[in-house]
Amino acid sequence: MHITRKEYLLEQKEKGRRLMGVFPALYPREILWALDIVPAEIWDPPLEIRQAGAHLQPYICSVVRLGLELILQGKCDFLDGFLFPHTCDSIQNLASVIYDFIGARKPCYFFYHPKIPHGHTARDYYLKNLKALAAELKRQFGPLKMDSLREKVDMGRRISELLGELYDLRAARRLDASNEAFYRTIRKGEYLFPDDYIAELEGFLTQTRSEESRNGATIILSGILPNPPQILTLLDDLDVQVGHDDLLNGSRRLLISNEKPGDPFEYMAECYFHMPPCPTRGSSISDRMRHLLSLINATGAKGVIFNVVKFCEPEWFDVPNLQEELKKRGVPSLVLDTELNQGLSGQMKTRLEAFIEIVRVHRESITTKH
Amino acid sequence: MKDLGAPLLFRIMEKRKKKRLREPNPFMGPPLKCAGRLRQIMTRHYYLSRFAKGARPVAWVTSGAPVEILRVFGFYTIYPENHGALCGAQKMGPELCAEAEKKGYHSDLCSYARIDLGHAFSGKTPAGRLPRPDLLFASNNICQTVLYWYKQLSHQWDIPLITFDTPYNFQEIRSGDIHFMVRQFEEMVPELEKISGRKYSHKRFQKIIRIAAETSRTWGQVLAAMKHRPAPMTIFDAFVHLAPVVSLRGLPVALEYYRVLLNELNERIEEGIGAVREEKKRLMWDNIAVWFKLRDWSHLFAERGVNFVAATYTNAWAETIHHLTEESPFESMAKAYSLIILNNNLSHRLKLMEKMIRDYQVDGLVILSLRSCKPYSVGQYDLKRLLMERLGIKSLIIESDMTDFRTYSEEQARTRIEAFLEGLGV
Ligand code: SF4
Numbered sequence: 001m002h003i004t005r006k007e008y009l010l011e012q013k014e015k016g017r018r019l020m021g022v023f024p025a026l027y028p029r030e031i032l033w034a035l036d037i038v039p040a041e042i043w044d045p046p047l048e049i050r051q052a053g054a055h056l057q058p059y060i061c062s063v064v065r066l067g068l069e070l071i072l073q074g075k076c077d078f079l080d081g082f083l084f085p086h087t088c089d090s091i092q093n094l095a096s097v098i099y100d101f102i103g104a105r106k107p108c109y110f111f112y113h114p115k116i117p118h119g120h121t122a123r124d125y126y127l128k129n130l131k132a133l134a135a136e137l138k139r140q141f142g143p144l145k146m147d148s149l150r151e152k153v154d155m156g157r158r159i160s161e162l163l164g165e166l167y168d169l170r171a172a173r174r175l176d177a178s179n180e181a182f183y184r185t186i187r188k189g190e191y192l193f194p195d196d197y198i199a200e201l202e203g204f205l206t207q208t209r210s211e212e213s214r215n216g217a218t219i220i221l222s223g224i225l226p227n228p229p230q231i232l233t234l235l236d237d238l239d240v241q242v243g244h245d246d247l248l249n250g251s252r253r254l255l256i257s258n259e260k261p262g263d264p265f266e267y268m269a270e271c272y273f274h275m276p277p278c279p280t281r282g283s284s285i286s287d288r289m290r291h292l293l294s295l296i297n298a299t300g301a302k303g304v305i306f307n308v309v310k311f312c313e314p315e316w317f318d319v320p321n322l323q324e325e326l327k328k329r330g331v332p333s334l335v336l337d338t339e340l341n342q343g344l345s346g347q348m349k350t351r352l353e354a355f356i357e358i359v360r361v362h363r364e365s366i367t368t369k370h
Numbered sequence: 371m372k373d374l375g376a377p378l379l380f381r382i383m384e385k386r387k388k389k390r391l392r393e394p395n396p397f398m399g400p401p402l403k404c405a406g407r408l409r410q411i412m413t414r415h416y417y418l419s420r421f422a423k424g425a426r427p428v429a430w431v432t433s434g435a436p437v438e439i440l441r442v443f444g445f446y447t448i449y450p451e452n453h454g455a456l457c458g459a460q461k462m463g464p465e466l467c468a469e470a471e472k473k474g475y476h477s478d479l480c481s482y483a484r485i486d487l488g489h490a491f492s493g494k495t496p497a498g499r500l501p502r503p504d505l506l507f508a509s510n511n512i513c514q515t516v517l518y519w520y521k522q523l524s525h526q527w528d529i530p531l532i533t534f535d536t537p538y539n540f541q542e543i544r545s546g547d548i549h550f551m552v553r554q555f556e557e558m559v560p561e562l563e564k565i566s567g568r569k570y571s572h573k574r575f576q577k578i579i580r581i582a583a584e585t586s587r588t589w590g591q592v593l594a595a596m597k598h599r600p601a602p603m604t605i606f607d608a609f610v611h612l613a614p615v616v617s618l619r620g621l622p623v624a625l626e627y628y629r630v631l632l633n634e635l636n637e638r639i640e641e642g643i644g645a646v647r648e649e650k651k652r653l654m655w656d657n658i659a660v661w662f663k664l665r666d667w668s669h670l671f672a673e674r675g676v677n678f679v680a681a682t683y684t685n686a687w688a689e690t691i692h693h694l695t696e697e698s699p700f701e702s703m704a705k706a707y708s709l710i711i712l713n714n715n716l717s718h719r720l721k722l723m724e725k726m727i728r729d730y731q732v733d734g735l736v737i738l739s740l741r742s743c744k745p746y747s748v749g750q751y752d753l754k755r756l757l758m759e760r761l762g763i764k765s766l767i768i769e770s771d772m773t774d775f776r777t778y779s780e781e782q783a784r785t786r787i788e789a790f791l792e793g794l795g796v
Contacts, residue, residue, distance in 0.1 A: 055751050059478065059741040064748075084540070089514050092538050093716065093748035099540070100717035101752040110540035114550070115510055115517060116533050121557055125550040132546065282517060282533065285525040311478055313744070317518035320474030321525055337476070 041190035115282035155194035218243035223307035243299030279314035303359040422446035435509040443566035454482035458661030458773030536708040551704035576696035590688030600644025605678035606668035650675035657738035735765035766790035
């Protein structure tokens with residue numbers, strides 16, 4: 001598919017679908033799909049901040065600032081509403097700034113997901129919130145047919161399977177795709193309707209599945225999203241593969257549930273509580289560490305890059321402990337403090353190159369030892 | 371708990387204080403007599419905490435958490451944010467923050483968190499020594515930051531963390547949210563019994579709830595005393611006198627203290643004693659205090675006949691907690707704690723500020739934009755604009771941190787304050 005995101009969304013609108021601007025990160029997309037709503041996620045629009053500075057201090061992260069800029073520049077005028085999941089303090093207050101003060105002139109929806117460790121109370125509450133959101137959306141965009149919801153849950157499941165397969169192949173070094181191409185494709189899920197996304201993923205799988213095993217060093221990429229994209233291209237240039245990721249808009253959102261879908265709401269709740277650990281859901285350091293180690297083991301990665309968006313509190317708090325634990329286990333790691341769409345400074349580039357050198361040496365020493 | 375040597379400590383403190391006594395400021399009214407008593411209460415609290423370990427279960431608690439439930443089980447409670455403020459006032463912020471930064475914590479993170487982590491790594495504190503907790507108790511009704519922060523401590527020390535999750539009120543509070551919070555309380559009880567080794571007593575709980583509600587109500591009356599002209603105290607006093615309602619809430623000592631303070635304020639009102647001798651203008655403060663500047667700024671404004679008579683921050687402990695009822699302690703706690711200012715939408719904050727500006731006859735607003743605190747600071751630019759549009763109220767935004775003065779520029783702040791005061795005609 002060679003049309004731009006904007007062209008695609010406009011095309012969908014022409015087909016009679018409704019468009020919902022969705023802020024990061026976790027929300028029940030199946031409910032939107034079942035209402036014939038296309039979620040257009042707002043993560044890192046390629047804009048220069050011109051107007052958002054009148055509403056937000058410079059110490060607010062660029063995901064939030066760019067998201068507001070997109071609205072203020074009128075680039076969301078063709079959307080039919082906004083959905084704000086409760087991800088962090090900054091997105092929480094941004095939602096209120098837009099809804100209460102700026103006035104989105106469109107319906108706004110909010111979705112709170114529990115932050116307590118998962119138990120019955122959290123699960124029941126999550127389930128209730130799913131139903132409450134469905135009821136609210138139905139009032140504006142209804143009706144919501146259960147058959148359609150079931151169908152979309154199946155599609156979501158299919159997407160997860162395809163993504164899972166892609167991630168697994170990549171982890172096994174049997175995916176012939178650059179880092180840049182991998183994330184370009186995966187990230188189309190931020191706006192494609194599920195049938196189109198499934199087709200896209202199937203096509204990509206067919207093109208990139210490889211019988212031969214790839215060589216080269218492998219690392220794990222952790223953070224919110226793979227931006228600045230220059231990180232990926234630099235890794236490609238250095239012949240380093242991202243073996244797996246721990247990205248909020250990557251594998252942290254992979255819906256993994258062994259349950260067979262029965263009641264669609266129950267199934268969606270089940271998926272939420274089975275997602276990989278994430279600080280925005282209140283996951284503990286130990287859970288995160290265990291997960292990172294499982295990714296390292298599965299991929300044979302020799303290092304971890306924490307690509308942290310500047311001012312992102314949920315990410316920054318965990319980094320020192322994760323780094324420390326990795327160090328104890330002899331896994332080198334690198335922390336990058338990045339602004340979205342600002343490219344890589346010369347210094348960052350040098351640090352990244354030096355880190356890859358360490359990873360390579362580390363890899364060779366392990367290979368020789370074996 | 372036995373009062374081991376605290377009286378001696380107070381005597382030493384008093385002596386030291388006498389030595390330190392500075393010239394009275396000619397622009398300010400007589401200082402509050404209660405201040406000494408407050409100092410004693412808080413020093414005693416920190417002093418006794420050294421002996422709490424082993425004698426009583428110890429919990430570290432976030433400032434907005436429903437501490438009443440811990441009191442039932444006899445927890446000795448320490449408030450890292452209050453400790454952070456203390457470090458800030460003692461100008462130890464940068465030193466402790468740097469300890470956390472050495473371990474990799476970014477200097478952009480909340481400075482209360484960095485101070486606390488810095489203390490955890492280095493043991494440095496102006497309070498002598500803080501007891502290591504048996505429990506960490508955090509509620510995200512003030513911010514999500516506390517969850518990220520407390521989980522570091524929990525990991526570091528392998529100590530249980532109980533989180534009280536209060537869904538943010540994007541709009542009105544919903545019955546499902548209340549139910550969710552009540553169920554969390556119900557689930558906490560057996561956990562707290564296990565950690566503390568004490569049984570839950572509903573009767574004790576009701577008594578604590580009663581005291582906490584009354585304390586919050588009395589604190590509200592203390593603040594309301596500043597509606598009078600001239601106001602008998604300043605918000606800089608209130609920032610300091612806030613400590614008991616934050617960290618000793620639910621204990622009789624806090625309530626007793628505020629009754630004494632209220633009496634003193636009423637006496638001052640009757641005698642026409644103002645905190646600022648010639649009160650020409652009245653201001654409101656938005657956000658946490660700049661702890662390392664309290665004294666300087668109280669003098670700076672007083673010299674121009676300007677008094678701060680209200681603050682959204684001090685009001686937070688008077689706004690909802692008095693709604694606690696012993697008839698339905700869990701449900702009323704759920705509502706009271708989830709409706710506090712930082713867990714409520716900005717439309718609510720705007721209305722609250724408008725009401726306070728009217729009730730306290732405020733002439734201008736000083737807004738502290740805090741890099742440390744996103745939930746308090748995001749939205750301030752629009753609040754400023756809207757309050758100007760609706761009430762014609764002038765305001766000033768100051769950039770600073772509450773404790774870490776490495777990023778603070780005295781010159782810039784002074785220039786802005788001077789210009790603002792000129793604009794107010796003083
Ligand atoms: S200052 Fe703000 S971010 Fe820090 S603990 Fe307090 S409410 Fe949370």
